[in-house]
Amino acid sequence: MIAGFVNFFRVSELRTRLFFTLLFVFVARVGANIPLPGLDPMPLRMFFADQVAAARGAGLVGLYNMFTGGALLKGAIFGLGIMPYISASIVMQLLSVVMPSLARLQLEGEVGRYRLAQYTRYLTLAICLLQGILLVAALANYPGKLFAGFNSSHYGPIVVTAHGWFFFSSTLFLTTGTMVLVWIGDQISRRGIGSGISLLIVVGILSSLPRSLQQVGRMILGRGDGVMLPWSLRLMQILGMGTLLLAVILAMIAMTQGQRKIPVQHTKHVVGNRIYAGSSSFLPLKVNYSGVMPIIFGSALLLFPQQIFAYLGAATGMHLFQSASYHLSQGSGLYYALYALLIFAFSYLWVAMMFQPTKVADELKKNGGYIPGVRPGTATAQFLDFVMTRLTFAGAIFLTTIAVLPDLLYFLLHIPYGVALFFGGTGTLIVVGVLLEMMRQVETYLVQRNYDGFLKKAKGSSSLRRLGDGALEARKVCRRLAIGLGVLFAIGLLAWLLRVAR
Numbered sequence: 339m340i341a342g343f344v345n346f347f348r349v350s351e352l353r354t355r356l357f358f359t360l361l362f363v364f365v366a367r368v369g370a371n372i373p374l375p376g377l378d379p380m381p382l383r384m385f386f387a388d389q390v391a392a393a394r395g396a397g398l399v400g401l402y403n404m405f406t407g408g409a410l411l412k413g414a415i416f417g418l419g420i421m422p423y424i425s426a427s428i429v430m431q432l433l434s435v436v437m438p439s440l441a442r443l444q445l446e447g448e449v450g451r452y453r454l455a456q457y458t459r460y461l462t463l464a465i466c467l468l469q470g471i472l473l474v475a476a477l478a479n480y481p482g483k484l485f486a487g488f489n490s491s492h493y494g495p496i497v498v499t500a501h502g503w504f505f506f507s508s509t510l511f512l513t514t515g516t517m518v519l520v521w522i523g524d525q526i527s528r529r530g531i532g533s534g535i536s537l538l539i540v541v542g543i544l545s546s547l548p549r550s551l552q553q554v555g556r557m558i559l560g561r562g563d564g565v566m567l568p569w570s571l572r573l574m575q576i577l578g579m580g581t582l583l584l585a586v587i588l589a590m591i592a593m594t595q596g597q598r599k600i601p602v603q604h605t606k607h608v609v610g611n612r613i614y615a616g617s618s619s620f621l622p623l624k625v626n627y628s629g630v631m632p633i634i635f636g637s638a639l640l641l642f643p644q645q646i647f648a649y650l651g652a653a654t655g656m657h658l659f660q661s662a663s664y665h666l667s668q669g670s671g672l673y674y675a676l677y678a679l680l681i682f683a684f685s686y687l688w689v690a691m692m693f694q695p696t697k698v699a700d701e702l703k704k705n706g707g708y709i710p711g712v713r714p715g716t717a718t719a720q721f722l723d724f725v726m727t728r729l730t731f732a733g734a735i736f737l738t739t740i741a742v743l744p745d746l747l748y749f750l751l752h753i754p755y756g757v758a759l760f761f762g763g764t765g766t767l768i769v770v771g772v773l774l775e776m777m778r779q780v781e782t783y784l785v786q787r788n789y790d791g792f793l794k795k796a797k798g799s800s801s802l803r804r805l806g807d808g809a810l811e812a813r814k815v816c817r818r819l820a821i822g823l824g825v826l827f828a829i830g831l832l833a834w835l836l837r838v839a840r
Contacts, residue, residue, distance in 0.1 A: 355531045356531060358529045358530045359532070359537070362522045363526075366519060369415055371409075373412060375507055381490070413477070417473070418515065419519065420538050424535070426459075426461040426465055434454075440457075459517075459520065470508070474505050474512070477508075478496075481496050536772045536775075537772060540773070543765040582761055586761055586766065590740065594774055597623060598624075601619075603707065603708055605707075623722075625733050625736075626733040626736065627689050633740075633768075640673070647663035674742060677741060678738045678742075686727075698719070699715060699719040740766075
């Protein structure tokens with residue numbers, strides 16, 4: 339593994355891509371900390387500091403703030419984040435299913451994909467204008483209804499300039515900020531490492547990690563709610579939280595990497611002047627084929643109407659919009675029912691769009707392959723569709739469980755929401771999935787240039803003995819690295835606790 343990281347810096351292209359990725363991420367984080375002109379972020383910071391101290395902060399604002407990397411609560415020019423683009427992508431995916439003209443664009447190659455991307459950006463611009471207008475109107479006129487519990491007389495006014503100028507300039511800055519983030523995401527995908535849009539979401543999620551560690555420190559020291567627990571109970575709490583976190587991460591990795599291997603037998607066949615001998619292989623079908631997309635789409639699709647109702651209720655003061663926003667917020671039964679339904683729907687929709695069993699069956703038949711016990715052609719397509727439907731059901735159950743786990747920890751065990759977010763849910767699943775995808779991409783670059791990847795593999799011989807020796811050596815390296823990192827982490831945590839205790 340260490341040799342894999344060393345080889346990473348030996349490849350000039352990877353070094354250049356890493357530099358561009360860090361540069362664009364730095365620009366995104368700078369924009370998430372620059373406040374809008376005419377807005378004083380200090381009242382919001384003091385208000386949400388009190389919210390964190392009181393172990394609150396869930397709901398619409400807390401979830402949306404996680405996706406924006408804290409930009410919303412800082413009143414930054416990137417306050418809308420990348421979510422308008424995600425919402426626009428969802429709408430375009432749905433429209434492509436019901437509109438034949440958009441469906442044909444997906445089949446026209448690079449030109450069609452370019453036109454779909456342009457339509458998605460136009461829709462993103464419209465969503466940004468709508469959300470920006472409503473958000474600015476709520477900040478200027480009804481901040482106490484937008485941020486429940488906020489009192490301008492106690493914390494001070496948020497808008498410190500003329501409302502007319504603030505309304506125009508802030509809407510322009512918020513819309514431009516989101517479009518700049520979309521451009522940054524495209525640049526990272528083309529010239530950096532990984533998917534740019536997903537990476538921006540991951541960086542935004544990880545930006546709250548220091549505050550979560552601070553909350554964990556308060557829980558360990560017994561300072562979270564003014565109750566000083568005995569050291570034995572605090573030690574059990576630490577071990578329980580650590581075990582749960584490790585189990586959740588291992589489950590996420592297992593489900594993300596898990597696959598059903600369908601055996602495929604290839605007969606001896608002739609193509610042109612070449613004769614291909616019979617062979618056996620397998621067709622990998624992933625358990626969680628859709629990855630993190632259903633949970634992102636489900637969250638975004640619930641956030642959009644929730645935001646609209648909240649902004650309308652804050653801007654107009656009408657109880658109807660406030661009630662609708664409340665029933666679509668975390669903690670209500672309707673929210674979790676719709677959330678689970680959306681996760682299931684998007685799981686099957688994503689598989690239906692991306693996995694085409696008829697095409698796979700035709701390719702197998704064309705190349706002389708067949709699944710033992712299944713007739714080629716239509717029967718193979720039906721078999722693959724049946725297997726994929728069952729796998730998608732299992733993956734959707736897993737996604738739903740992971741999605742609601744932080745809310746269970748927050749509402750049942752009263753763990754601070756900023757800490758509970760890292761024990762599952764949208765944030766951790768996105769982080770794990772995106773980081774695994776980045777590692778696979780880097781692994782591809784290393785293998786193409788004849789370098790070893792992150793794990794040491796056996797070479798030259800296919801014997802079981804050498805394969806076992808390679809796996810044993812890889813486990814030894816990983817175990818030593820894990821022990822070293824664990825010791826360093828324990829020393830750092832101990833030093834930090836002693837400093838906080840003073």
